[in-house]
Amino acid sequence: QSVLTQPPSASGTPGQRVTISCSGSSSNIGSNYVYWYQQLSGMAPKLLIYKNNQRPSGVPDRFSGSKSGTSASLAISGLRSEDEADYYCVTWDDSLTSVVFGGGTKLTVL
Amino acid sequence: EVQLVESGGDLVKPGGSLRLSCAVSGFTFSNAQMTWVRQAPGKGLEWVGRIKSKVDGGTTDYGAPVKGRFTISRDDSKTTLYLQMNSLKSEDTAVYYCATGEPGWKYWGQGTLVTVSS
Numbered sequence: 001q002s003v004l005t006q007p008p009s010a011s012g013t014p015g016q017r018v019t020i021s022c023s024g025s026s027s028n029i030g031s032n033y034v035y036w037y038q039q040l041s042g043m044a045p046k047l048l049i050y051k052n053n054q055r056p057s058g059v060p061d062r063f064s065g066s067k068s069g070t071s072a073s074l075a076i077s078g079l080r081s082e083d084e085a086d087y088y089c090v091t092w093d094d095s096l097t098s099v100v101f102g103g104g105t106k107l108t109v110l
Numbered sequence: 111e112v113q114l115v116e117s118g119g120d121l122v123k124p125g126g127s128l129r130l131s132c133a134v135s136g137f138t139f140s141n142a143q144m145t146w147v148r149q150a151p152g153k154g155l156e157w158v159g160r161i162k163s164k165v166d167g168g169t170t171d172y173g174a175p176v177k178g179r180f181t182i183s184r185d186d187s188k189t190t191l192y193l194q195m196n197s198l199k200s201e202d203t204a205v206y207y208c209a210t211g212e213p214g215w216k217y218w219g220q221g222t223l224v225t226v227s228s
Contacts, residue, residue: 002154033213035213035214035215037155037215039155044207044218044219044220044221045147045155045207045209045215045218046218047211047214047215047216049214050213050214051213051214054213056214056216086154088154088155090155090157096174097171098157098171098172098173098174099145099157099160099173100157101154101155101156101157102154103154104154104155
């Protein structure tokens with residue numbers, strides 16, 4: 001049981017916009033930055049979003065992050081087949097004094 | 111080019127010990143906070159722990175499942191990060207990644223597999 005709650009799966013067709021949610025609490029998302037990672041099958045994770053809504057250089061602007069209260073979201077617009085991957089939200093938890101992950105969302109491009 | 115290369119993964123019996131290494135190049139290792147993340151087969155990512163740079167105190171933090179059994183250390187002269195794992199359990203079976211590149215973890219190694227089984 002992960003501290004952060006993500007839907008286990010999401011799907012969309014090429015060109016569509018998909019949103020992945022990440023729900024937490026006041027001790028984690030509510031008071032700390034959220035980060036998002038993409039993990040392609042068999043590969044190491046890749047940083048997509050840092051500090052809630054910032055994109056590292058090289059990450060397409062099709063990817064965007066947002067945060068409101070104790071929830072965060074990752075939006076992917078103009079969905080492409082290569083976006084098929086697992087996506088994880090991550091933040092710090094003040095009560096646990098630990099980094100916490102969401103359980104991950106498997107995105108399927110139909 | 112930033113490179114992180116993990117090594118040391120192996121098959122070990124329950125109760126045994128293992129030390130993983132993460133050799134780093136391409137950036138100023140001594141200034142970097144370093145993190146270990148693991149992934150059990152077919153499961154999600156899990157934070158193992160981190161070590162801050164000596165400038166930031168060199169302190170360590172650990173996830174609850176490994177606290178008291180795992181120790182993270184660093185050798186800035188060798189630009190290498192370590193993970194000493196003791197009292198290993200079957201649930202520690204995972205690919206172990208080292209990561210860095212605050213804010214967030216921009217750089218990751220390829221991972222090394224640790225299998226705990228009799």
